[in-house]
Amino acid sequence: MEAAIEISGLSKVYASGHKALDGIDLEIRRGEIFALLGPNGAGKTTLIGIVCGLIRKSAGTVKVFGHDNVTSALQARKLVGLVPQELATDAFETVFDTVSFSRGLFGKPPAPAFVEKVLSDLSLADKRKSKIMTLSGGMKRRVMIAKALSHEPTVLFLDEPTAGVDVELRRDMWNVVRRLKAEGVTIILTTHYIDEAEEMADRVGIIDKGKLVLVEEKRDLMQKLGKKRLTLELAAPLAALPDELARFDLQLSADGSELVYSYDTRGERTGITALLSSLAAAGVRFRDLRTAESSLEEIFVSLTGRQQ
Amino acid sequence: MNTHAIRAIYAFEMARTRRTLLQSVVSPVLATSLYFVVFGAAIGSRIAEIDGVSYGAFIVPGLVMLTLLTQSVQNASFGIYFPRFIGTIYELLSAPVTATEIVIGYVGAAATKSVVLALLIMVTAAFFVPLQIAHPFAMLGFLVLTAITFSLLGFVIGVWADNFEKLQLVPLLVITPLTFLGGTFYSIDVLPPVWRAISLANPVVYLVNGFRWSFYGKADVSVWLCLAITFGFMLACLAVIWWIFRTGYRLKS
Numbered sequence: 398m399e400a401a402i403e404i405s406g407l408s409k410v411y412a413s414g415h416k417a418l419d420g421i422d423l424e425i426r427r428g429e430i431f432a433l434l435g436p437n438g439a440g441k442t443t444l445i446g447i448v449c450g451l452i453r454k455s456a457g458t459v460k461v462f463g464h465d466n467v468t469s470a471l472q473a474r475k476l477v478g479l480v481p482q483e484l485a486t487d488a489f490e491t492v493f494d495t496v497s498f499s500r501g502l503f504g505k506p507p508a509p510a511f512v513e514k515v516l517s518d519l520s521l522a523d524k525r526k527s528k529i530m531t532l533s534g535g536m537k538r539r540v541m542i543a544k545a546l547s548h549e550p551t552v553l554f555l556d557e558p559t560a561g562v563d564v565e566l567r568r569d570m571w572n573v574v575r576r577l578k579a580e581g582v583t584i585i586l587t588t589h590y591i592d593e594a595e596e597m598a599d600r601v602g603i604i605d606k607g608k609l610v611l612v613e614e615k616r617d618l619m620q621k622l623g624k625k626r627l628t629l630e631l632a633a634p635l636a637a638l639p640d641e642l643a644r645f646d647l648q649l650s651a652d653g654s655e656l657v658y659s660y661d662t663r664g665e666r667t668g669i670t671a672l673l674s675s676l677a678a679a680g681v682r683f684r685d686l687r688t689a690e691s692s693l694e695e696i697f698v699s700l701t702g703r704q705q
Numbered sequence: 706m707n708t709h710a711i712r713a714i715y716a717f718e719m720a721r722t723r724r725t726l727l728q729s730v731v732s733p734v735l736a737t738s739l740y741f742v743v744f745g746a747a748i749g750s751r752i753a754e755i756d757g758v759s760y761g762a763f764i765v766p767g768l769v770m771l772t773l774l775t776q777s778v779q780n781a782s783f784g785i786y787f788p789r790f791i792g793t794i795y796e797l798l799s800a801p802v803t804a805t806e807i808v809i810g811y812v813g814a815a816a817t818k819s820v821v822l823a824l825l826i827m828v829t830a831a832f833f834v835p836l837q838i839a840h841p842f843a844m845l846g847f848l849v850l851t852a853i854t855f856s857l858l859g860f861v862i863g864v865w866a867d868n869f870e871k872l873q874l875v876p877l878l879v880i881t882p883l884t885f886l887g888g889t890f891y892s893i894d895v896l897p898p899v900w901r902a903i904s905l906a907n908p909v910v911y912l913v914n915g916f917r918w919s920f921y922g923k924a925d926v927s928v929w930l931c932l933a934i935t936f937g938f939m940l941a942c943l944a945v946i947w948w949i950f951r952t953g954y955r956l957k958s
Contacts, residue, residue: 474801485792501713
């Protein structure tokens with residue numbers, strides 16, 4: 398099946414000489430939620446800007462459902478909705494008018510009932526006649542999302558959609574995203590909240606210094622790169638780690654009631670059997686045990702070598 | 706042609722005028738009317754007729770032109786500058802609209818507004834001075850052509866300006882002086898030969914004279930030359946706009 402978005406050899410050098418993107422090849426599948434992660438300045442917003450036509454590329458091609466975004470710009474743009482990172486809204490217009498304006502701008506005939514539905518999905522129904530300038534920041538963010546959805550896009554870009562928004566809006570937004578995905582909309586999002594990508598995304602791409610470091614199925618990525626932690630709840634607290642256990646990568650919790658063992662699932666031996674027999678030999682008894690996979694955040698840090 | 710987009714932009718811009726009726730309609734009409742009161746009714750009677758036209762009536766076409774030029778430039782420049790200033794331009798740039806559609810929307814709305822203003826001013830003028838229009842269709846033609854041309858110029862200024870001061874620069878420092886010196890208040894034939902020759906380099910002279918011809922059937926220069934120069938200026942503005950969209954100047958990085 399044809400990809401929703403096909404990016405090949407995409408580069409961007411700004412007039413200042415800054416190389417924001419360096420030979421990006423990426424294919425976004427139809428109907429998936431793709432999370433693009435990367436530190437600030439990695440090139441996420443530049444990438445989105447080029448696909449949506451806000452920024453001119455230096456080299457490479459971008460296709461949206463087979464339409465080149467420069468030579469067939471109109472066909473490509475019709476399919477794409479964008480919610481940019483920066484809060485930018487009209488001030489004096491009403492919510493309903495500004496959302497209807499967006500629909501018209503994208504070539505769709507007026508559809509008041511559809512606009513009303515978009516507004517109520519985003520809990521904006523009672524604000525429909527309010528001037529945008531009277532709304533709070535979170536409400537303005539909702540208006541921007543409503544504008545992007547007003548023209549029924551097939552591909553939706555959300556650039557840091559939940560940066561600085563309250564819990565309620567985050568929840569509403571993810572409900573909308575889930576519903577859109579169910580309707581077959583392809584969604585590309587950038588986020589700082591790795592737990593969000595972890596929860597929502599089908600695939601994850603990590604971009605750093607203008608290069609795609611990795612693109613993986615989220616599940617595979619977490620399994621492949623993930624370290625696991627084995628936590629043992631001790632029957633009796635330990636004051637210090639017995640010497641016999643020093644050779645293991647063990648950490649004792651502050652109150653001495655838990656032992657945490659980290660191991661690599663990719664390793665030939667996890668060392669668990671040896672650890673357990675050493676524990677028995679040292680007379681350390683435990684009540685319970687649990688394991689946990691490492692989070693995307695840890696994977697991210699290990700790949701880019703820095704905190705996001 | 707994305708007619709829904711043109712309609713959306715046009716309606717958006719016209720709604721802005723309705724919201725600011727006092728500032729965008731009432732105030733320019735009132736300001737221009739003061740000229741008719743002072744020059745037409747108060748001191749106009751002491752000034753000799755020019756080419757058989759009373760002084761109060763003589764200045765009407767020039768004053769209408771002054772408002773038409775400044776309002777066209779201001780409306781169109783603000784219309785495109787404001788979205789750039791507050792960042793909502795992203796939507797226009799990502800939408801499936803061509804340069805032509807964007808220009809028709811913004812320039813069409815700005816020109817509509819200034820034509821309506823000009824007509825309002827003429828109606829107001831008729832209360833104070835003996836106004837007559839010899840060639841009404843030519844008058845409307847000049848009005849619309851000039852409104853479109855200067856709205857195109859305004860669009861260029863709105864893309865070029867990177868602060869509010871620059872937005873005001875051209876209307877205040879270029880258009881107003883050129884209009885005052887462009888034969889709004891006098892026939893350039895009364896000037897000494899040197900100043901008359903210099904005046905002929907002022908494009909507004911042709912706009913005012915072409916327009917005045919449509920009222921009183923008389924002009925200081927050829928009407929066809931007036932028409933040609935207005936068209937020429939319009940083509941120049943279109944060329945600059947074509948270049949802006951081709952290169953993404955001040956619109957895309």
